[in-house]
Amino acid sequence: MPRKTAPRAPVQTAKQPTPRQHRQALAEAQARCAAQGAQLTEQRALVLELLLARDGAGKAYDLLADMRALNPGVAPMTVYRALDFLVEQGLVHKVAATSSFVVCKHGPHPHNDPVFLVCGRCGDATEWDNPALGNQVEQALAGLGLHAHGMEINVDCARCQAQDAQRR
Ligand SMILES: [Zn+2]
Numbered sequence: 001m002p003r004k005t006a007p008r009a010p011v012q013t014a015k016q017p018t019p020r021q022h023r024q025a026l027a028e029a030q031a032r033c034a035a036q037g038a039q040l041t042e043q044r045a046l047v048l049e050l051l052l053a054r055d056g057a058g059k060a061y062d063l064l065a066d067m068r069a070l071n072p073g074v075a076p077m078t079v080y081r082a083l084d085f086l087v088e089q090g091l092v093h094k095v096a097a098t099s100s101f102v103v104c105k106h107g108p109h110p111h112n113d114p115v116f117l118v119c120g121r122c123g124d125a126t127e128w129d130n131p132a133l134g135n136q137v138e139q140a141l142a143g144l145g146l147h148a149h150g151m152e153i154n155v156d157c158a159r160c161q162a163q164d165a166q167r168r
């Protein structure tokens with residue numbers, strides 16, 4: 001009697017097709033790197049795509065795990081260097097408070113580094129598109145002979161505040 005073969009589990013590591021909005025973001029990133037004289041290689045583009053797939057935010061080890069799901073042999077340095085490259089090109093920001101990487105949604109930052117609102121409770125880090133504030137801080141610091149590398153402001157995010165209101 002022929003042995004029944006168990007239904008094969010779907011391959012978890014197969015790369016999902018890239019959604020249209022991610023394809024567009026990748027094409028824009030490609031164009032921006034080219035304009036800046038840099039090359040968004042396949043590996044670098046893949047790390048950016050994996051970050052987009054995580055709703056635009058993740059930690060280095062999450063991305064390494066995602067990369068290893070596709071290519072088990074990938075070296076950690078490959079992922080870390082790709083992240084450094086994406087940060088250098090202004091496509092991704094590093095949020096020190098949460099040691100996470102966030103895809104920039106506001107295009108190039110010609111005059112100032114990004115302003116992040118970081119929730120001290122849930123760790124949510126949202127880029128605040130506020131060039132006026134960034135420039136003001138930049139100018140004030142210039143008066144002290146200093147230079148800003150971006151700002152992270154501690155907040156209670158709207159979601160955490162709404163949860164508080166529910167509890168009351
Ligand atoms: Zn940005």
Ligand SMILES: [Zn+2]
Nearest residue numbers: 119122157160
């Ligand atoms: Zn929060």
